[in-house]
Amino acid sequence: MKIGGHGLQEHVRLLGPLFGFIAAAWALRMIVYAAGVSKASLWLHVISVTLVGALSILLAVVMIHRRRFGSYASVVASVFLLMCWEQLLIVAAIAFTALTGFNNVYSAPEFSFGETPWVHAAGHLTFGIGSGTIFGGAMGCLLLWMLRRGDPAGAK
Secondary structure, three states, rough: OOOOOHHHHHHHHHHHHHHHHHHHHHHHHHHHHHOOOOOOHHHHOOOOOHHHHHHHHHHHHHHHHHHOOHHHHHHHHHHHHHHHHHHHHEEEHHHHHHHOOOOOHHHHHHHHHHOHHHHHHHHHHEEEEEEEEHHHHHHHHHHHHHHHHHHHOOOO
């Protein structure tokens, strides 16, 4: 299956560093929370997987434009892959809490809206991936359109 002239494996290879970036933010947030940093601390709010995910989408679009790696379909596919990775990491942390009873930042009551861990995880796998792909795809396609209007040839 080709998306924007490139296979899924090529998309994953292009996004590899961004997957690592998201995973690093996820791990760092878990470490900071486990270290007992106050929930009101700036560090716990700055280290956000959602923020890093949005930044990763912007970086992916810039890479797609600069490398002439497909078009809008590649942007949406990339956003979907990044959102799946982001949400799977969060679900893994929630499942860890559900199975072990050891709380982490992703299972804290203020983030789970009082739901059971499995309902919370299901929300991430459905609404998290779905809404993230829709809004991230729209943002990414708009950015690609702006980049293509400003630099039609695309730098190589």
